[in-house]
Amino acid sequence: SSPPPRPSSVFNIHEYPSQDLLRLLAALLKQIVDANDELPKSPTSPLPTQATHVTLDRYSHTPIWPSLTIASRIALTTSPPYLSFHARTAPTISLESYLLRILKYCPTTNEVFVSLLVYFDRMAKLAKESTGNEFIIDSCNIHRLVIAGVTVASKFFSDVFYTNSRYAKVGGLPQHELNHLELHFLLLNDFRLTISPDEMQVY
Secondary structure (H helix, E strand, O other): OOOOOOOOOOOOOOOOOHHHHHHHHHHHHHHHHHHHHOOOOOOOOOOOOOOOHHHHHHOOOOOOHHHOOHHHHHHHHOOOHHHHHOOOOOOOOOHHHHHHHHHHHOOOOHHHHHHHHHHHHHHHHHHHHHHOOOOOOOOOOHHHHHHHHHHHHHHHHOOOOOOHHHHHHHHOOOHHHHHHHHHHHHHHOOOOOOOOHHHHHHO
16 A cells, blocks of 8 residues: 655744745755856847837737736837846855845845745746746846845835835945836736745745
8 A cells, every 4th residue: 555645844934044044045046047147148139118019919829918917018028028137247246145135134024035936937937928038047137136026025025114225225226226127027027926825835
C-alpha cells in the first residue's frame, strides 16, 4: 500500500526573520537576473510616447487582450515594456544590500517583499500572453522594479506606508521618476494587486 499523503507544510511568513527572508529573496532574484544577463541583447529603441491604434489592433486576437484596460494595453505594447525600468548601467549596490536598505529605512511587512515575486511573475505572464513579448528582468532593471514594487505593495498591503519622496530617496532615484515607475508597474499588472493567502503561501 502507498504511504499516506504528507500534510502540506505551512510557512508562517509573519514570524520569519525579515532579514533572512530578504537574503533568500535576493539570492533567488539574483539567479534570475544572472541567467537573463546571459541572454543575447537585442538593440533597444527609444520608447514611443504613445501607442497607435494599429499597434493595439495587432494584439486584439489574444484571448486575454479584451480583459485588459486600455491603459494597460498601451503599456504592454510599449516596445519592450521592461525598458521603462531600464537604467543605463547596473547599480553598484548589490540586490541584497538594496533590499536590506529598503527594510531599514522603509520598514514594512514580509508580505510586501514576497508579493514582488508574485507581481514579477504576473507581469511576465501578462506580457507573454497578451503580446507574445518576453518581460526580461535583468541587472539593469531589477533595482527599479524592486523599489516600484515595494512602493505599490506597501500601499496595498499596509495601513501605514511612506511618501513617494521617501521611497525615492531610499531607492536612489528622483521622485518624479519613481512616480512614473509606480504607475507603469500598476499598468503592467493591469491594476490587479490582490494576492490570495493560498497564492502567497505557494510563493
